[in-house]
Amino acid sequence: MNFNATIIGQSIAFLVFVWFTMKFVWPPIMNALTERREKIAEGLAAADRGKHEQALGQKKATETIQEAKQQAAEIISRAEKRAVEIVEESKHTAREEGERLIVAAQAQIEQEVNRAREDLRGRVVEIATAGAGRILKRELDATANDDLIQDLVARI
């Protein structure tokens, strides 16, 4: 155990090592640590922001759904009202149409009746004429029954 120049050698080695650590070891590692700390802080802040935004989105979504529901209800009620209206309207038009058809049918019937009557009248004249002809043939005296035939024709 003697003191000798080892002290000097050790001191030099020590100072060189400290210099090396200070230059090449400490700064990169501390930089990495600081950077990671910042990254983590940023990440946490981003997570917070995300959470906040999510809450906002949730609220907005709820509001939108509420609104949509309300609108849907409104539309349905309007549609129901409209349906009732349409039904009423169609009932009304149907009734009108029916009446119109009835009127037209009646008119047609009347026309038919009139035509049949005319027809019948013509036929009756023919028949009466034929009948009168036969009677005249038998009686020969056509003029004697002329008044009678005239009267018959007028009566039809």
Next chain:
Amino acid sequence: MANAPETSAGYIKHHLTNLTYGQTDRGWGFAENADEAAQMGFWAINVDSMLFSVGLGVLFLWAFRMAAKTATSDSPGGWQNFVEWIVEFIDTSVRGSFSGKNAMIGPLALTIFVWVFLMNFMDLLAVDHVPYLASLLGVEYLKIVPTTDPNITFGLSLSVFVLVLYYSVKFKGVGGFFGELAFQPFPKFMAPINLILEGVTLIAKPVSLALRLFGNMYAGEMIFILIALMYSGGIAMGLFGGVLQLGWAIFHILIITLQAFIFMTLTVVYLDMACQEHH
């Protein structure tokens, strides 16, 4: 062992002798025994201490540089994680005891802590193995724990002391530093007494710093050597020694870490005191 003396005293003395290179009676060369090493005077060098301390220091720098080179702020790999853990630990304790801002304190503390820890760690290797291997290679003496060599611990603490003096003068000026030594704790007219008191306090810092580490490691090494002596005392003694060695080694893990930490913390505290204006 090849050339080891057979007596217990010789064994212990052999284990406590450094491999010293210096001027012998035969010219420059390695000392052949402890007395010759002592006679070499100041201009000799403990080759084993230097070799192991510088080797461990280079190992530390290489390993940490590996992590620093690839350091990323994304998720770190295993080694980077470990290095970051140590660096953060050092940084936290430096912030705790050093009030100023100085780019050198952190790296200084890191170097001291890891380097001293590694040098202390050599104590946990079995006391005989490496010296035995060395003796096979023809190296007579080899102490593998650099911190059991006071030259090493004083080399560290005196470097720290120089830094303390430098920062004291830098922050307080020569006058301020002198004033701190001469004008307290007693009034100015008792300056000589103050100087003696404060001078002792000042000198005690590096001396206690070095001797604390040296003493602890030297005592621990000595106990390992004494336990190793039991192996030559028969099977029963050998087994008992084995148990003791295991227990002491486990306890020693605590000591080597603690001593490294104390050395680092006191260095930071001394430098803090040097950088602070005195109130």
